[in-house]
Amino acid sequence: MRRIALFLALTTAALAATPPSPPAKEMTQDERMKWFREAKFGLFIHWGLYSIPAGEWKGKPIPGIGEWIMNHAQIPVTEYEQLAKQFNPVKFNAEQWVQMAEDAGMKYIVITSKHHDGFAMYHSLVSKYNIYDATPFHRDPMKELAAACKRHHIRFGFYYSQAQDWHEPNGAGNTWDFGPDDKKDFDQYLRSKAEPQVKELLTNYGPICLVWFDTPRMMNVGDRAQRFADILRTLQPATLIDGRLGKAGDYRSMGDNSIPNQVVTGDWEVPATLNHTWGFKKDDTDWKTPEDVTFKLVDIVSKGGNYLLNVGPTSEGVIPQASQDNLRTVGRWLKINGEAVYGAGPTPFGDELGAVDNTTHDKKGNPGFKMATDWRCTTKPGKLYITFFKWPTGSFELNKVKGQVVKAYLLADPAHKSLAMKQDGDRVTVTLPGTAPGQIASVLALQTK
Secondary structure, three states, rough: OHHHHHHHHHHHHHHHHHOOOOOOOOHHHHHHHHHHHHHHHHEEEEEOOHOOOEEEOOOOOOOHHHHHHHHHHHOOOOHHHHHHOOOOOOOHHHHHHHHHHHHHOEEEEEEEEEOOOEEEOOOOOOOOOOOOOOOOOOOOOOHHHHHHHHHHHOOEEEOOOOOOOOOOOOEEEOHHHHHOHOOOOOHHHHHHHHHHHHHHHHHHHOOOOEEEEEOOOOOOOOOOOHHHHHHHHHHHOOOOOOOOOOOOOOEOOOOOOOOOOOOOOOOOOEEEEHHHHHHOOOOOOOOOHHHHHHHHHHHHHHHOOOOEEEEEEOOOOOOOOHHHHHHHHHHHHHHHHHEEEEEEEOOOHHHEEEEEEEEOOOOOOOOEEEEOOOOOEEEEEEEEEEEEEEOOOEEEEEEEOOEEEEHHHHHHHOOOOOOOEEEEEEEEEEEEOOOOOOOOOEEEEEOOO
């Protein structure tokens, strides 16, 4: 007993003499945003029970986006729940999904951990209404995706519907089963399900690059949004918060498929679809072409933003082949021309983007905009990148150039051979080959002094 007492006394003294660990260094906003500003191109994935009906309910096509079918068809919870018994995506392969994202040149993945239907696509201990406990699949695809992303050095993030939950009596959105939202105990839902589930996602899946919240109904009351922000900052301080939590996030989320007409300052992202839906819909095969995706990517980067482009896998766990093919084509273009995209800043010019069109007006009465599509400019220190979507004949003239251009070359030329050029004040003229070196688009690099 005396030995034990002596050991305890010595241990206590040693602990008292040990200085406390220094507090973790707080991240600056620039440090937190560094990877996002470099990445530019990400993969959005909308996957859930809604991929089973795939836009059709009881033999009738349901208008609207696929993942909203429960809402649009006013499906009772007791009926929609039955889909879980059918959900068995045996063809799901996390390695293949992440490999496709890498092949497409995407640098981060954001996937629906819980959409508005309230079904968790991971093994949640908070609610049994999840893919592990409620389906014959009995696996956690989020665990598998997190591991595959780690192997491929692709950042991994979650979409989480914090406000709308059509499965819960006190969640927002389901008025056909549970009555008006303003009569619900919304905070009871937040504290008992949404907040604990976000804690699970930030605790059990390794480093999470961002949490993509959505449709912040009733989230601007009291400290509701701040409670989620506090959870993120406490558990994973580096994790980004998107612009749809209900308070300002780390960056702005533009409207769905909504690309601004002009340069926008600050950090922002355009979430977009490859067809017309987010969740899989069997009759929507109107895919954006590789040419269209490439233009939109460079257009967004030239205005200062990121492009988060969505795929909607089937109920078997397969990303539609047309989506894969088109994205891989974009990836092959990026292997040659990615220098003009990754980590690039916005155009210093702006006239190339288009002009206000006072002959047309939008729904709010604002003047329209006539977009130009010939070329876009992205930048890095000492570099201007001119991406041509329409190849100029003979030569290209660029005005309002600041500084001296010392070299002009094409990114598609591995040797980066200098092209003939001349500069007269702020006007630069470059002699170009007779034909474009790239099929989708070609990038002229201008090195400035």
